[in-house]
Amino acid sequence: MVVLKAQNLFKDYSTKENTTRVLKGINLEVNDGEFISIMGQSGSGKSTLLYVLSGLDKPTSGKVIFNGEDLATLNDEKLSKIRRTKFGFIFQFYNLVPLLNVEENIMLPLELEGLNKKNYKDKVENILKVVGLFDKRKKYPYQLSGGEQQRVAIARALIIDPQIIFADEPTGNLDSKTGEEILKLLLNLSKEHKKTILMVTHDNYAASFSDRIIKIKDGLIE
Ligand SMILES: Nc1ncnc2c1ncn2[C@@H]1O[C@H](COP(=O)(O)OP(=O)(O)OP(=O)(O)O)[C@@H](O)[C@H]1O
Numbered sequence: 001m002v003v004l005k006a007q008n009l010f011k012d013y014s015t016k017e018n019t020t021r022v023l024k025g026i027n028l029e030v031n032d033g034e035f036i037s038i039m040g041q042s043g044s045g046k047s048t049l050l051y052v053l054s055g056l057d058k059p060t061s062g063k064v065i066f067n068g069e070d071l072a073t074l075n076d077e078k079l080s081k082i083r084r085t086k087f088g089f090i091f092q093f094y095n096l097v098p099l100l101n102v103e104e105n106i107m108l109p110l111e112l113e114g115l116n117k118k119n120y121k122d123k124v125e126n127i128l129k130v131v132g133l134f135d136k137r138k139k140y141p142y143q144l145s146g147g148e149q150q151r152v153a154i155a156r157a158l159i160i161d162p163q164i165i166f167a168d169e170p171t172g173n174l175d176s177k178t179g180e181e182i183l184k185l186l187l188n189l190s191k192e193h194k195k196t197i198l199m200v201t202h203d204n205y206a207a208s209f210s211d212r213i214i215k216i217k218d219g220l221i222e
């Protein structure tokens with residue numbers, strides 16, 4: 001089943017002086033449960049594609065269709081609801097809240113959704129175990145290694161049980177051994193938990209964990 005579809009996506013960035021065309025007609029179908037790597041040179045538009053596919057940014061033209069629904073037809077409220085509940089995001093620099101401990105960071109999306117945290121006790125515990133941070137649940141981000149911080153970010157992306165996880169260079173800031181732990185965790189989420197994953201990476205080894213590699217060159221999929 002196709003969960004996410006890009007149809008003839010174009011993305012321009014314009015200034016007063018000029019327009020840069022970054023995406024030049026991207027077509028893509030992502031199947032449910034697929035783990036996809038997006039590769040390409042620096043500046044080729046990988047992050048741009050990820051942001052457009054996840055509704056964080058709008059295409060200049062073309063469509064993004066999620067579960068059969070054209071994202072452009074949704075109002076801001078509906079779109080942000082989808083982003084908060086159907087999509088999970090992981091970035092290179094973790095983006096944790098420094099004043100919240102591990103558990104609190106993971107529960108942040110529940111708060112944003114106005115959900116009762118008490119009902120999620122078991123779920124939080126379970127996710128902490130999946131990412132291997134149960135013993136560190138009361139620690140603060142500054143007390144954690146980079147790999148541990150990234151696992152908190154992954155746990156936070158999982159708490160609302162998203163359908164698709166978007167990851168922009170999730171191992172980009174980690175040494176190879178720690179990066180491998182994160183990749184194994186993503187692989188586990190894909191295979192055991194049936195999550196669809198779209199991961200941007202410039203690392204061939206990281207990409208080897210995925211089911212399919214998409215290469216972007218000159219604004220198109222090669
Ligand atoms: N918000 C923006 N405004 C203007 N130009 C932008 C914006 N975001 C990206 N660009 C430009 O679009 C092009 C593609 O950027 P993008 O960040 O998608 O590349 P990338 O493939 O992710 O690169 P990297 O591997 O370095 O992260 C670049 O030339 C960049 O300068």
Ligand SMILES: [Mg+2]
Binds near residue numbers: 046047048
């Ligand atoms: Mg990028």
